[in-house]
Amino acid sequence: xxxxxxxxxxxxxxxxxxxxxxxxxxPVAGAGLxxxxxxxxxxxxxxxxxxxxxxxxSVLTAGAAGAVAVCVLVFYYAFQADGCIxxxxxxxxxxxxxxxxxxxxxxxxxxxxxxxxAMGPAGAFDLVVKSMYWNFITKNSFWVFCDSVGASxxxxxxxxxxxxxxxxxxxxxxxxxxxxxxxxxxxxxxxLGGAIxxxxxxxxxxxxxxxxxxxxxxxxxxxxYAGAVIGGAIGEGIAAAANANNPVVNTWEGLTAGDIVxxxxxxxxxxxxxxxxxxxxxxxxxxxxxxxPPPYTTAQADATPADDCPxxxxxxx
Amino acid sequence: MSIxxxxxxxxIAGAFTGVLMSLTHASTACCGAPVFPxxxxxxxxxxxxxxxxxxxxxxxxxxxxxxxxxxPVFLLALFVGIVTGLLVGPLAYHIHNPGVAMxxxxxxxxxxxxxxxxxxxxxxxxxxxxxGVAR
Numbered sequence: 275x276x277x278x279x280x281x282x283x284x285x286x287x288x289x290x291x292x293x294x295x296x297x298x299x300x301p302v303a304g305a306g307l308x309x310x311x312x313x314x315x316x317x318x319x320x321x322x323x324x325x326x327x328x329x330x331x332s333v334l335t336a337g338a339a340g341a342v343a344v345c346v347l348v349f350y351y352a353f354q355a356d357g358c359i360x361x362x363x364x365x366x367x368x369x370x371x372x373x374x375x376x377x378x379x380x381x382x383x384x385x386x387x388x389x390x391x392a393m394g395p396a397g398a399f400d401l402v403v404k405s406m407y408w409n410f411i412t413k414n415s416f417w418v419f420c421d422s423v424g425a426s427x428x429x430x431x432x433x434x435x436x437x438x439x440x441x442x443x444x445x446x447x448x449x450x451x452x453x454x455x456x457x458x459x460x461x462x463x464x465x466l467g468g469a470i471x472x473x474x475x476x477x478x479x480x481x482x483x484x485x486x487x488x489x490x491x492x493x494x495x496x497x498x499y500a501g502a503v504i505g506g507a508i509g510e511g512i513a514a515a516a517n518a519n520n521p522v523v524n525t526w527e528g529l530t531a532g533d534i535v536x537x538x539x540x541x542x543x544x545x546x547x548x549x550x551x552x553x554x555x556x557x558x559x560x561x562x563x564x565x566x567p568p569p570y571t572t573a574q575a576d577a578t579p580a581d582d583c584p585x586x587x588x589x590x591x
Numbered sequence: 592m593s594i595x596x597x598x599x600x601x602x603i604a605g606a607f608t609g610v611l612m613s614l615t616h617a618s619t620a621c622c623g624a625p626v627f628p629x630x631x632x633x634x635x636x637x638x639x640x641x642x643x644x645x646x647x648x649x650x651x652x653x654x655x656x657x658x659x660x661x662x663p664v665f666l667l668a669l670f671v672g673i674v675t676g677l678l679v680g681p682l683a684y685h686i687h688n689p690g691v692a693m694x695x696x697x698x699x700x701x702x703x704x705x706x707x708x709x710x711x712x713x714x715x716x717x718x719x720x721x722x723g724v725a726r
């Protein structure tokens with residue numbers, strides 16, 4: 275097989291599917307808000323004492339709009355096909371071997387704390403594979419990653435069970451927070467409306483109403499978001515305690531550039547960039563270190579000892 | 592930067608402007624409240640305020656979650672918010688059902704956001720800001 279070309283592999287651009295979900299969410303949310311505007315929210319009506327088809331329910335509707343927006347955001351990230359709530363992209367199980375070029379810790383403290391529902395994988399490492407495994411890098415791919423000396427690399431992604439816990443916790447927290455947020459937003463808006471005297475007549479009546487509605491929406495959204503953050507933090511804590519001895523994560527954390535490894539995982543093509551990768555890595559077997567710093571070449575990878583992959587890779591196509 | 596960002600910002604701005612402006616109409620048209628027929632300018636201004644609040648919150652979350660550069664995202668949000676609020680605000684005020692106003696505002700906002708990017712970037716948005724490509 276000829277040496278893989280670095281960068282773009284195929285003419286044209288990566289096929290990008292139409293993003294349909296906002297156009298599905300908007301009508302559903304619109305119908306829901308229309309219902310709230312006409313009828314209120316059954317149990318919450320009683321709790322906050324909202325009545326009437328207009329003034330009381332309008333504030334509830336504004337609060338519901340803010341809460342729904344946060345729920346859509348949280349659910350969008352939590353229900354990605356990343357192997358947490360929705361199964362990850364199904365690929366083929368493969369085994370490859372080579373030299374670790376670099377490792378990347380993809381944890382972000384800011385995201386962990388402020389948006390636990392959006393946490394990504396634990397990290398990844400780039401593997402300069404032996405030439406016999408080039409097929410796994412180029413087949414059906416739109417992009418090939420290479421190091422600075424042109425050796426093609428296969429990204430190997432490490433799953434974060436902590437992130438999965440955070441996502442599940444965020445979904446629960448956002449749902450609970452949305453309900454609490456609508457209640458609190460109604461109370462806050464009623465207090466604000468009374469304080470600034472929206473009932474009074476005047477040319478600023480419309481602006482006054484708008485301020486009350488904006489406050490209702492923002493309070494509900496803020497409480498729902500706080501629920502998601504708190505729920506996510508709890509979920510992260512539980513998941514971290516339950517998965518403290520994950521062998522793949524522990525081995526990955528100990529990897530350094532130059533390590534000679536045999537890796538197994540789910541082989542897929544990344545839908546965003548078009549590169550082939552392991553999503554996720556299911557096994558890492560470290561057998562040594564080449565003893566000098568990167569970058570590494572394919573020839574150096576080929577010179578490493580025989581790996582323990584059970585079968586030869588398929589013939590190039 | 593993906594063109595998806597443009598219409599998504601427009602959709603968010605339009606949806607919120609639609610809901611809240613429609614709700615203000617519902618509240619002024621009842622209960623014996625005194626009616627001051629709002630001018631187009633007042634409705635447009637109110638629409639812009641709502642759209643800018645929604646779109647800046649959305650932009651802040653986008654910067655946090657996608658690691659896109661903050662300045663161009665907020666600049667784009669400013670353009671999208673002003674145009675969407677200006678046009679959707681007065682329109683949504685006259686739609687009496689907030690659910691319908693939300694749907695109409697969202698669709699109109701998405702179209703406006705897409706058009707703004709076509710006009711500002713000529714439809715040739717760079718891929719250099721796509722996270723990961725530059726690695």
